[in-house]
Amino acid sequence: MPTSDRKRESLTSLQKEVARLKRAVEELSTLNDLARSIGASLDSQQVMRTIVHRSLRAVNGEQGVITLVSRGETSDTTTLIRTQLGSSEHTKFHLDRALLGWMFLNRKPLLVDDPRHDERFRGVKFDESISSFICVPMMVKSELRGVLTVYNKKEGSGFSADDERLLAIIAAQSAQVVENARLYEEEKQLIKMREELRLASRIQTDLLPKTCPQIPGYDIAAGTIPADQVGGDYFDFINLEQNLIGLCVGDVSGKGLPASLLMANLQA
Template sequence: MSDPNEARLRALERENAQLRRAVEELSILNELSVAISSTQSTDELIRVIIKRSIKSLHAEQGVITLVGEDESDPTKTLVRTMASSGDREAYSPSQNLLGWMHINKSPLVVNDTQNDPRFPGVKWPTSIRSILCVPLVVHSRLIGILTLYNKKRGDFSNEDQRLLSILAGQSAQVVERTRLYEEEAKLANVQQELNLAYEIQMNLLPSVSPTIPGYEVSGTSIPAQSVGGDYFDYIPVEDGRMALTVGDVSGKGMPAALLMSNLQATLRSQALNGNTISDTIAQTNTLLCENIRKGSFVTLFFGVLNPAEHIFDFSNAGHNRPHIRRSDGSVETLDLGGLVLGFKKDIPYKQDRVTLHPGDLLFIYSDGIPEAMNANRSQFGDDTLIDLVASAKSASAEQFVKTVLERVREHAGDYPQNDDITMIAVKRLEDG
């Protein structure tokens, strides 16, 4: 017959053990909560969670792997921590393990990696003896997994699984909230950069059209939703002549805006040095090649109007070919071409010349016009643009610019503008 006092003693010991575990768990959770509350970045937060988990469950290594929003494309492991020194590289988690967690979204204990029947054919590194893995779940969505490797003494137990699940549950919301905060901060920084780039771009463009005896001039640039690199300018040069230029800088945002600023300063300095048209373009190209980022380039049309002799000299560096509507209704395309700027330095550029007669309209533009698309992914097109130029019999330069914008917007409808739209129209007056 058993001693009732002995039975009560054993029961009391069990209760005390449970109480000690509960106190220990509360202490661990409190430590984690305090550590988390003082952590700002996702990377640092993950380091804290792993360090506390390794210490609490007496494991050798730990890792957190975050997965994407759609749960289909896991990111690379963000943090690998070694309990002993913090410097040694942890074991890479198996894609099989991650796949299992995607499907089951429940804790996993593997105390014999080499012979576990749930992972047949998986060749675990011999240094990995045991694994305890729990999901990080927010609103029924898997955002990551927390994995511990190699229990220092014995096997991972049900108590270990329960404790790590509690730690993961406390951590998941904080990890997700911190990650979302960082993403929002990045978006805010991007928007701030775009706003600054837009301001730089707008400050570089002319605010008024020049007055040229016997001519009308009108120009505009309508930036796309994401700031691009279209550029146009009027540059007064010697003997009453006026340089007219339209360019397209590759890229978007601040890099494009800074390259545009560089282009404007370089082109203006070369144009005002008294160089020929071709030398102006060649020197601008050489200087840009010395400073431009790899992979960036500029397309540019540059011409100089002599209003006294009604001569227009021009050169083209990979830009769209301008059109002239002659007074008889025909359309002439300025077919001279050349290599884009910033690709290769010390190369020559050709120049050409046309005469503008009374009633002629010169139209210089960027690719945002012919390449404007609608919801059917149909472009406005070069042929439509040429037909529009041909129809501009009595339109002033300003009226024609407005007409082009209206027609492009009619074509696009509600489809978002995906590139800058930039143009200059120059019309010789009938009595000019």
């Protein structure tokens, strides 16, 4: 081989290696930036918005969406986040059932360059604006918790295997953070519910009679056992006139704090 050809080949190899190293540095920077951005947040909506924005920048995509899968329900999804790079608009969007079903079965990254002619999704109606997409699973302890999808490469012929690999890493890194934020919000909601029940229980206890009337020849006892810590059962003794006592018994519709407040209105 002539010396000039060897030099040209060496230069080409060197350029490829420089490009590979540059891409690796950019990927590490993206992942570190993402980890810093979402690691300290427990707001699931903010976490998902950040993941989508970073993903779009990482692979130069036009639109992105995170689909959260309801726990234990393979046919259901929760509210999603869809965003377009350079836009603050976030709207509800549902990943097609066929695509979600494919992810449940395969649980691996999916790159589609021409969705309308892909045999795996024959019969699926894709939005006219979608020309290509990458779909990657968000797994937590071997369970599918969500799906990250990025649509349409802004420049070039389409998404690459490197784009697919990077999104898969982003999804794997982000899945537990999203799950932690979701669990934190569930815990906050549970604490709020417990506080409502505690308040309702106190209201109910204060409204019900502490003692029963003492009437010669009669043994009178009354009590209530709520089905859900606090119920809508109501009773009262009302002095109507001399030697007459009214007994009021009711079952207020509902349970918890609303039932207790309705019971208070009834007594008033």
